[in-house]
Amino acid sequence: MAFVITDNCIKDALCVDACPVDCIHPRMDEASFDGATQMYVDPSECIDCGACIPACTSDAIFALDDLPADKVQFIAANAAHFA
Ligand code: SF4
Numbered sequence: 001m002a003f004v005i006t007d008n009c010i011k012d013a014l015c016v017d018a019c020p021v022d023c024i025h026p027r028m029d030e031a032s033f034d035g036a037t038q039m040y041v042d043p044s045e046c047i048d049c050g051a052c053i054p055a056c057t058s059d060a061i062f063a064l065d066d067l068p069a070d071k072v073q074f075i076a077a078n079a080a081h082f083a
């Protein structure tokens with residue numbers, strides 16, 4: 001399982017500082033940041049700690065089990081960013 005960021009994301013990067021394993025990208029210092037429409041969780045690195053959830057003030061991050069039905073496409077979108 002991994003946590004998933006959705007299109008509610010406003011790219012303020014609050015979650016990046018909260019994540020203990022640095023699996024949320026692109027960081028603001030990465031070249032792809034400006035062109036990205038949102039942040040993404042690397043599903044192969046996420047340890048499901050949940051620390052990003054309270055950090056996000058935009059309700060953009062969900063545990064897989066809590067992902068709304070109309071947001072399931074973001075599972076693939078998050079993984080695709082790291083493909
Ligand atoms: S659940 Fe934990 S490891 Fe996964 S993205 Fe959020 S803060 Fe990072």
Ligand code: SF4
Nearest residue numbers: 009010012013015056
């Ligand atoms: S804290 Fe929420 S809104 Fe901000 S970058 Fe992370 S997922 Fe996006």
